[in-house]
Each structure stands twice: as C-alpha cells, then as structure tokens.
Amino acid sequence: MTTTTLAVLVPLLPFLGAVAGLLLGRVAPGFVRPLAILPTLAAAAFAIAVAVRQGGGDGDGKAPLDAATQLTPTGSVPIDLALHIDGFAALVAVLVGVVASCVQIYSTGYLRGDARYPSYAALVSLFTSAMLLVVYSGDLMVLLVGWEIMGICSYFLVGHYWETPEARAASLKAFLITKLGDVPFLIGLFALASDAGTFRITGVLKTVADGGLDHPTLIALLLLAGVAGKSAQFPLHTWLPDAMAGPTPVSALIHAATMVAAGIYFVARLLPVFAASAAALVVLAVMAAITMVGSALAALAQDDIKRVLAYSTIGQLGYMSGALAVGDRGAAVFHLIAHGAFKALLFLGAGVIIHAAGTNSLAAMSRMRGLAQRIPDAYWTVTVALLALAAIPPFAGFFSKESVLVAAEHTALGESGGAAPGAAGWTVLIAGLLTALLTAAYAARLWLLAFRGRGAEVPDYGKQPLAMNAVLWVLAIPSIGLGLAIGYLPGWFDGHSLAPNLTTSVLGTGVALVGGLLTYGCWRHTSALASRTPIGAVVSHPDTEPALAEREAIEIHTQVYGSIAGAPDPADPARLLLGPLHRHAAVGFHVDAVYHRLFVRPVLAAAQLVRFLDREVVDTYVRAAGTGTGWLGAAVRRAQTGNVQTYLSALLAGSVVLAIAAVLVAAGA
Secondary structure, eight states: OOHHHHHHHHHHHHHHHHHHHHHHTTTOGGGHHHHHHHHHHHHHHHHHHHHHHHTSGGGGTOOOEEEEEEEEOOSSSOEEEEEEEOHHHHHHHHHHHHHHHHHHHHHHHHTTTOTTHHHHHHHHHHHHHHHHHHHHBOBHHHHHHHHHHHHHHHHHHHTSSTTSHHHHHHHHHHHHHHHHHHHHHHHHHHHHHHHHTOSBHHHHHHHHHTTOOSOHHHHHHHHHHHHHHHTTOTTSOTHHHHGGGSOHHHHHHHHHTSTHHHHHHHHHHTHHHHHTOHHHHHHHHHHHHHHHHHHHHHHHHOOBHHHHHHHHHHHHHHHHHHHHHTTOHHHHHHHHHHHHHHHHHHHHHHHHHHHHHTOSBHHHHTTEEOHHHHOHHHHHHHHHHHHHHTTOTTSHHHHHHHHHHHHHHHHHTTOSOSSSOHHHHHHHHHHHHHHHHHHHHHHHHHHHHHHSOOSEEOOOOOOOOHHHHHHHHHHHHHHHHTGGGGGGOGGGTTTOOOOOOHHHHHHHHHHHHHHHHHHHHHHHHHHHHHTTSOOOOOOOOTTSOHHHHHHHHHHHHHHHHOSGGGOOOTTOHHHHHHGGGHHHHHTGGGHHHHHIIIIIHHHHHHHHHHHHIIIIIIHHHHHHHHHHHHHHHHHHHHHOOOOHHHHHHHHHHHHHHHHHHHHHHHHHO
16 A cells, blocks of 8 residues: 555544444444544554654655645636645654544543443544644645634534533634634635645745745734634633533543644644744744743643643643744654643543542642542553653653753754744743743642642542553653654654753753742642641542543532632642732633623624614614504505595595695796
8 A cells, every 4th residue: 555545544534434423323323432443543553654654754855745636626726635744744643643542542431321422432533534634734725624624623522511501601712712813814825825826835835935925924924823723822822721621532632632733733834934034933932932931820820630731731832832933843843742642641641530539629639638549540640741741851741842942042042043033032942941940830739739638538439441541551651752762753853853952951950840849848838737728528429420520520619619719729839839920820810801801792792782773773663664554554444434425525625735736836937
C-alpha cells in the first residue's frame, strides 16, 4: 500500500466509523464500541506508518508528500483535494490518532450505561476525522471544512448533558466565541488566496517566499483572530474553562489533540505568512504573554480540578503561540506534541479522581484521607503528568518548554537571524519564565490538595474499569520518554536542534522549583488550620457510574459552594500565595463580566427593543388593519337596510354633492 493511500485512509476511517456508528447505534448496539475503537486505532496505526515512511519529512532532505486532485472547477482560484504531509503533519497526526484511541477506549468504561453513548462515540470519531483532515490537508478550503466540523462537534460534545443548564450554556458559548473568530479567519483565507492566486498551501508559501503578498499584516491579523478563538488565546479564551461541563474524555480530546491544537498547527504550517509582518509577530507575542500569565494565575485560584487543567491548557497554548511569535515552529510543535500527551493523561486521570472522590472540588478532596491509596494507577500517572507539566527534568514537558525559552532567548539577543523583532523575544521570554513559576505552583497545589488530604477516610467506591486505568499508563510513556528521544526528533522539526541550553535550563527549572516549594510551604502552613475548619462533604452516590458521578459532583458542588470565588477554603495555599488577587483570579479576572457588559447586555437590550417594536408597533398595525376592516364592514352592513327609497335618497344626495363640488371647482378655475 502506497504512502498516499495510507494517508487518505487516516482521516477516512474515523469518518466511516462515525457514519456507521450513527446508523447502527440503535438497531445494532453491540457494534457501537467496535465501530468507535477499531477505526480510530487503525487510523493511529496508519498515521504511525506514514510518519515512519516519511522518515522525518523534509528535515533530512526528504521532500514532503504532496498529492492532489481537483475537487471542483471554481474559476480563477481552484479548490483541490490535496495532501501535504511534512514532518510536522506526520507527528501531529500520530498524536491525534493515539490520543483519540485512548479517549475512545477510556470512554467505554467511563460512559458505561449512558444511553447517549452511540451518538457520543460517533461524534468523537467525526471530531478525530476532522482534526486529521486539518493536519493532512494541502488546500486551505479543505482545511476549513475540517476546521468548521470540529466547531460543530465540540458544540454537541460539550453539551452532552444537555438537560443541565451549565452544559447548554457552555456548548453555546464555545460555539459562538469560536464562530466569532472564524468570521475574520474566513475573510483572511480569501484575502490570502486572492494575493497568492491559489488555496494550495505550497502555492501560498511559494508566493510568500517570492514576496508576492500585497497585504501581509492585514491577512496575518485576520487569521490570528480565528486562531485566538479556536486555540483559546486572549481575548477569546473564555469558552474553554466553561467547556468542562462536558464529559471528561471530551475535555481530554479537545485540550490535548483536537480543536485547540488546530489553531497552533495552522500558524505553524503557514508561519512564513505571519513572519512576513513584524507587526503581526509582535501582536502574537503580546497575545501569548497575556494568555500565559493570566491563565496561570487563574489556574492557581480554581477549586474545580477540571477548571485548573482548562486554564493550564490555555497557558500551555500560550507557550506554543510564543514560540511561533519568535519564528520557531519546531519548538511550538514539539511542545504541542508533548503537551498533548501529558494533558490527555491529566484529564483522563482527573476523571478517575472525580469518580473515586465523588467530587470535582479540590477543597473537598483536601479533607479526604487516603485517596492516593484508593487509585494507585491514577496517583502515579497523574504525578508523572504534573511533573511534566511543571517542566521538571527529565520529563517531556521540561524539554519542550525549554525549547520555547531557548527560541525566545535567541530572538531577544538577536541570535535567531529570523524576522521576529527582539521585543517579541523579550516579551515571550519574561512571560515564559514567570509562567513556569506559576505552572509549578498550581501543579503542586493540585497534587497536594488531591492526594495529601487530611480528614475522614475517602469512601470506597470500588475499582475503576480496566479500560480507564490502562490508557493512563499508555499516555504516561510519552510523558516520560518523549523528551529522552529528543536526539531523534530534529528530522521532523526543520532539522535544527531542540536541546535546551544551560541558561534557560537553570532559569526555567529554578523558577519551577521555587514555585513548587513556595506552594508546599504555604500548604504546610494552612493545612493545620484547615483540619479544624470542616467544609461540607460534596460526594455522589457510591454506586454511580463514572460519568454520572462527575455530573452529580458538579451539580452538588454548585449547590454547596455556589460561586468558587466566594467559598473560602482555609486549606488552599493559593489564597496565601495570591492574597487579594485571589478573588479576581478565581473568576478569570472578570473577562466574562466585561464581555457581558460590552456585548451580552447590549445584544439583550437590542433584542428587547426589537421584541417591543414587533409586539407594540408592528403587531399594532396588523391588528389595526384587521380591526379597521371589521369596523368598515360593520358600517357598510348597517347601511344595507333593503329599503329602495333609502338607497335612492342616498344616490340623489351624493349626486347633488358632486354637482356642487364640480361647480365650485369650475368657479375657482
């Protein structure tokens, strides 16, 4: 089988599995799980085969795989069904296939007994197919198809528990905010194709290399708006924490391998377009810096374990944007792949923790003793993932994060030789170091509150399904070993080294250790006080299935604690670390409130005005027309007496009136 055929099958198989799952979900439920798992596993295997055959893409001198057939004649700018697979695409496709397979396997245990599982599994397969289409596509319009399908799938998956108001609001919010970014994104794609004369990515890159773009800054900024929405970058990031209302496996898929990764991958694929404008790179650097620091502070103040991880994802995506802002797509994609492994592990591990603890509240977990002993698989694998997240050597996150800091340092010192200005380098470097400190702090806080709780013994809810625990160890392998394989990766990353240097290693690891130790010291100080200040238990029923346990935990948590910012927890070291900043960080620095005042309230007021005009003005005219016609009919009906003398008298009177009027008009003329 040729490499091109394998590449075509990679996105096609999950799509066929999704269609078959939707068709057979009700009539043959026994086929649902095989149709969810086997096509996705086959796609992952074929993606690995494509990556092996490419052997590093163009990094070792081998040309990328390009194949195309004209999809339809469209006039001056044709649309082609094209493949363009270089080293980046090959590795990202492997990440998507592996994480999606783990999610599908995990979901068989997590959503056991859920009546909506057939549609859920089909949507996950379709989501996976759409992301693989984005990764392998060599034509921007075909890429846009996968881009939009992911938005639709996220709407349904985040709203899986549609009967709850939180899920409905979160799915609608995710859809609207990402669509808000997609409008300028679409305009930017058309402007780019107009300047380049083609939608083919190879043609666009050739035009950029020849200096043929007429409006590089405008195009780059329009495209960045779509990337900010899809990859949850400031200021369009607020949908991602709320998307935690969906099932935990969906969170793992969205945060690790699909949706949010699409925007970063798009910029990496078309980085020369953005590098053609120094202003666009500065904007991207500032956006990345605000995203990194702001989301890390917000993560440190969250009580919901999944919201901690959601803000963490936003911050790590900020690192990737920062690497792109300094012109190093190798570092960005390396961190994308490493982050995909350990963040999928963290979310899937969080699902096990939530089921075992019966709550998603870290405040409640901090009052439970023995949780680590109840779930040893999740305990050890989540510990590994948190060490990778905090960039502690020798875990994968250390090498990928250091590659970003090295790229920023070279740009700041003018050693990169690229188009990125030094200001972008300094912005990313300083923000990256500060975020490294905060990342280690919230990672340590999560670990301490979840696994080192003090108080009553955690209830025994029994062992989690084998499918849930097995995938944790599968994802732990790249979280540990991906960084150790760094010597084999340059062939996929433009051929340049990704190894950290001494300066950034010492600085990055040093600030991470400081953040972790500060958090530990604050926790030691507060935990003794907390043991004397009980907070009501937030637990679900011990016989509840994992997915329903999470749903019950969220509902009960909301009832007991209400606003996260208004629920003081004496055991939380973040309150000591952040001080007065904590209440602002807990609500995401009021960005949602600003949006509510600037956009939601005016739109609702306009809707009320339109409703008033429709009911009181337009409907008044409609009702008046009917009422007036009725009155006229009643008046005419009264005149119809049936008396001939009355009719003749009226006719004569009318004739006299007309004659008098004619005489008066004639006299006036």
